[in-house]
Amino acid sequence: MGKLYDMLKKDVRYQEALKACINCGTCSAICPAASFYCYDPLEIMEIVQSQNETQLEELLKSDKIWYCGECLSCSTRCPRGNTPGLLIMALRKLSQDTGLFVESEKGRQQLALKRAIGDNIVRTGYCIYIDTMKPERHPESGPVYEWIYNNRDEVMKRMGANYKGDGPGPMRNIPQETLDEIKKIFDLSGGTELFENIEKYSEQKAKEMGLQFDETTDCEYFNEIFTKTTKKHTL
Amino acid sequence: MIIEGKQRIWADYQKEIADDHYFYVRSCIRQNFFPASEVTFWKIIRDYVHKDIFENEHHSSCSGIGYHSDVVPFTTTQAVVARQFALMTENGYKNLTSSCITSFGVYSEVLETWKNFPEELERTRDILYKATKREFEVPENVAHTSDLIFKYRNQINDMAKYRLVNVKTGEPLNGVEHIGCHYAKMFPSKGVGGAEHPYVLAGMIESWGGRVVDYPERRACCGFGFRQYFVQANRGYSVACTKRKFESMEPYKPDFILTNCPGCPYFLDRWQYVIAEMEGKTYGENGYGIPVLTYEELAGLVLGIDPWDLGLQMHQVSVEPLLDKMGISYDPVKKYLGVDNKNIGQPTCPSVLKV
Ligand code: SF4
Ligand code: SF4
Ligand code: SF4
Ligand code: SF4
Numbered sequence: 001m002g003k004l005y006d007m008l009k010k011d012v013r014y015q016e017a018l019k020a021c022i023n024c025g026t027c028s029a030i031c032p033a034a035s036f037y038c039y040d041p042l043e044i045m046e047i048v049q050s051q052n053e054t055q056l057e058e059l060l061k062s063d064k065i066w067y068c069g070e071c072l073s074c075s076t077r078c079p080r081g082n083t084p085g086l087l088i089m090a091l092r093k094l095s096q097d098t099g100l101f102v103e104s105e106k107g108r109q110q111l112a113l114k115r116a117i118g119d120n121i122v123r124t125g126y127c128i129y130i131d132t133m134k135p136e137r138h139p140e141s142g143p144v145y146e147w148i149y150n151n152r153d154e155v156m157k158r159m160g161a162n163y164k165g166d167g168p169g170p171m172r173n174i175p176q177e178t179l180d181e182i183k184k185i186f187d188l189s190g191g192t193e194l195f196e197n198i199e200k201y202s203e204q205k206a207k208e209m210g211l212q213f214d215e216t217t218d219c220e221y222f223n224e225i226f227t228k229t230t231k232k233h234t235l
Numbered sequence: 236m237i238i239e240g241k242q243r244i245w246a247d248y249q250k251e252i253a254d255d256h257y258f259y260v261r262s263c264i265r266q267n268f269f270p271a272s273e274v275t276f277w278k279i280i281r282d283y284v285h286k287d288i289f290e291n292e293h294h295s296s297c298s299g300i301g302y303h304s305d306v307v308p309f310t311t312t313q314a315v316v317a318r319q320f321a322l323m324t325e326n327g328y329k330n331l332t333s334s335c336i337t338s339f340g341v342y343s344e345v346l347e348t349w350k351n352f353p354e355e356l357e358r359t360r361d362i363l364y365k366a367t368k369r370e371f372e373v374p375e376n377v378a379h380t381s382d383l384i385f386k387y388r389n390q391i392n393d394m395a396k397y398r399l400v401n402v403k404t405g406e407p408l409n410g411v412e413h414i415g416c417h418y419a420k421m422f423p424s425k426g427v428g429g430a431e432h433p434y435v436l437a438g439m440i441e442s443w444g445g446r447v448v449d450y451p452e453r454r455a456c457c458g459f460g461f462r463q464y465f466v467q468a469n470r471g472y473s474v475a476c477t478k479r480k481f482e483s484m485e486p487y488k489p490d491f492i493l494t495n496c497p498g499c500p501y502f503l504d505r506w507q508y509v510i511a512e513m514e515g516k517t518y519g520e521n522g523y524g525i526p527v528l529t530y531e532e533l534a535g536l537v538l539g540i541d542p543w544d545l546g547l548q549m550h551q552v553s554v555e556p557l558l559d560k561m562g563i564s565y566d567p568v569k570k571y572l573g574v575d576n577k578n579i580g581q582p583t584c585p586s587v588l589k590v
Contacts, residue, residue, distance in 0.1 A: 011309075012348060012351075012355060016351070032455065032456045032460075032476050033463075036472050036476070066462070068460075069458065069459070069460025070303045070461055071420070071460065072416055072420045072421045073454075073456060075420055076421075083421070092305040093305065096305070109468070110305065112466055113304040113305070113461075113462055113465060114306045116465060117300055117301050117306060117465065121295075121298055126296045127263045127296050127298065127301050128263040129267065130267045133267070140474070140506070140508075142508045143551075143582040144549065144551045146582065146583075147571070147580065147583075151573070154573040154579045155549070155573070155579070157573065157574050159274065159549070160271060160274040161270040161271075161274070166292075167292050168291070168292045170261065170265075170266035170270045170274065171267070171270060172292065174293075175292065177293075178293045178294075181367045182318075184366035184367065185362065185363070186311055189313075190308045191307055191311035194306065194307070194308050194311075225466075225468075226466060226467050226468065227467050228468060234471070
């Protein structure tokens with residue numbers, strides 16, 4: 001066993017997720033990601049169970065750990081009470097802690113998720129917030145969403161929401177002192193550190209790839225990771 | 236004897252849902268996409284079934300979408316959740332009700348972890364205290380908001396103005412339901428009916444006069460997949476999973492789809508638009524889609540609340556075919572008006588999907 005394994009074992013989710021796997025393949029049969037991507041949860045279980053440090057490192061650098069949709073359907077069906085999806089979550093954390101996530105196309109997308117969702121939580125207190133969900137980034141949301149977004153003050157009022165208001169109610173502003181508490185929680189629990197790691201390793205990678213990088217969601221690197229697929233990932 | 240045995244077996248699928256006094260925690264997804272569903276939920280719990288429910292303005296997102304997008308560490312999520320518990324405790328509540336399936340799954344996961352790893356609980360208490368000077372008790376009961384509507388479904392039926400029955404034929408309407416993965420797949424005992432026999436939505440449909448269709452892909456994921464939807468390059472995964480569900484339910488000619496998670500109705504609604512535009516395929520009758528409803532919207536319709544007060548104009552798939560079948564009267568002119576009938580324009584029409 002080596003350093004990466006030692007780190008992985010500290011994650012409670014690893015301990016919850018993997019008891020002896022009997023390689024029965026039930027998880028792979030039920031897995032929605034396995035029917036779309038070149039992905040097999042059983043393979044992940046096998047590699048991790050083998051405790052081979054080199055193979056683990058390869059896994060952390062690969063696209064394989066980024067295909068899972070975290071639906072946790074595998075949890076219900078495993079005869080041994082394992083949860084491949086939960087193990088994936090522990091592997092993704094380790095891949096980001098060690099910077100290995102930038103070595104794969106799907107892994108690099110973490111920067112987009114950090115900037116879109118992570119930053120929202122600390123800035124607004126919500127993961128998802130209408131103001132930051134622009135229709136041009138979400139053409140699938142249809143013309144009705146464009147209408148909602150462009151008229152959000154009026155539509156939210158019509159729905160009885162408290163959009164940008166004080167006090168309780170849907171869409172209210174979360175008070176600054178609450179946001180300060182959330183920020184402190186992130187600082188003390190490793191949340192801020194993970195954000196900083198994602199930014200740091202992504203910036204290094206952008207340099208290596210020769211792509212322009214800044215803190216916006218419009219720089220070359222962001223657009224590359226958010227929209228492009230350069231290799232075949234699907235079946 | 237046999238009945239006793241059966242009762243024992245089914246006891247595993249029951250879930251205890253607190254009777255009153257709920258501390259409410261919000262879903263970011265629902266408030267953005269289905270704000271009127273949240274408003275309706277409050278109306279039903281307070282004004283129709285007369286229960287005490289309370290919101291503290293200092294509560295926040297549970298961080299669940301960030302957690303499942305792997306940009307928020309588990310330790311952080313535990314502390315964010317603990318902060319919600321602290322607000323609950325400070326306000327004298329013991330029962331928590333959460334309005335998002337992802338969030339409900341996160342609360343369940345955190346509580347299970349604390350049972351199995353007491354050191355995680357201790358560490359969380361420590362972080363929360365250092366960050367906020369707050370302390371907390373764990374809730375005695377955690378219910379998803381749909382559990383409450385399920386619990387009061389028969390009371391709602393007693394007050395019903397409309398039922399899930401085709402007014403022209405007198406036949407029950409066909410409903411397909413989608414439970415949402417994180418409701419019970421990870422912790423089956425936390426959901427009504429467990430993972431095998433999901434009953435939380437089916438119970439509502441039956442109580443309100445409809446017929447539940449058991450389609451093959453009933454338990455399959457809607458394909459949200461967090462990073463699979465949020466990152467544009469991955470969205471093919473999302474639409475492919477949802478399409479598989481549509482294909483599976485189509486032969487049963489559902490009159491509506493009922494959903495549990497505030498994310499799922501969004502995807503099941505919007506992907507019908509996308510599939511229509513991409514492939515010219517529609518799943519409802521005469522070029523329409525299959526109306527997708529949240530359980531609050533369906534309860535609201537049954538109770539006779541105006542469809543435009545329920546926010547049904549925020550859907551891409553028209554709900555009018557369902558309203559017509561149920562015999563609900565509505566004013567089409569008012570659909571897209573703002574407060575005090577203010578004209579705020581209308582969405583443009585999709586090129587394929589009929590609306
Ligand atoms: S279902 Fe469980 S035991 Fe079977 S291969 Fe998957 S993880 Fe291993
Ligand atoms: S959690 Fe991941 S591995 Fe498990 S079934 Fe879902 S997509 Fe597959
Ligand atoms: S899981 Fe639900 S409540 Fe929690 S952050 Fe997400 S949408 Fe919001
Ligand atoms: S069905 Fe979809 S949105 Fe709902 S819980 Fe599963 S992945 Fe989430």
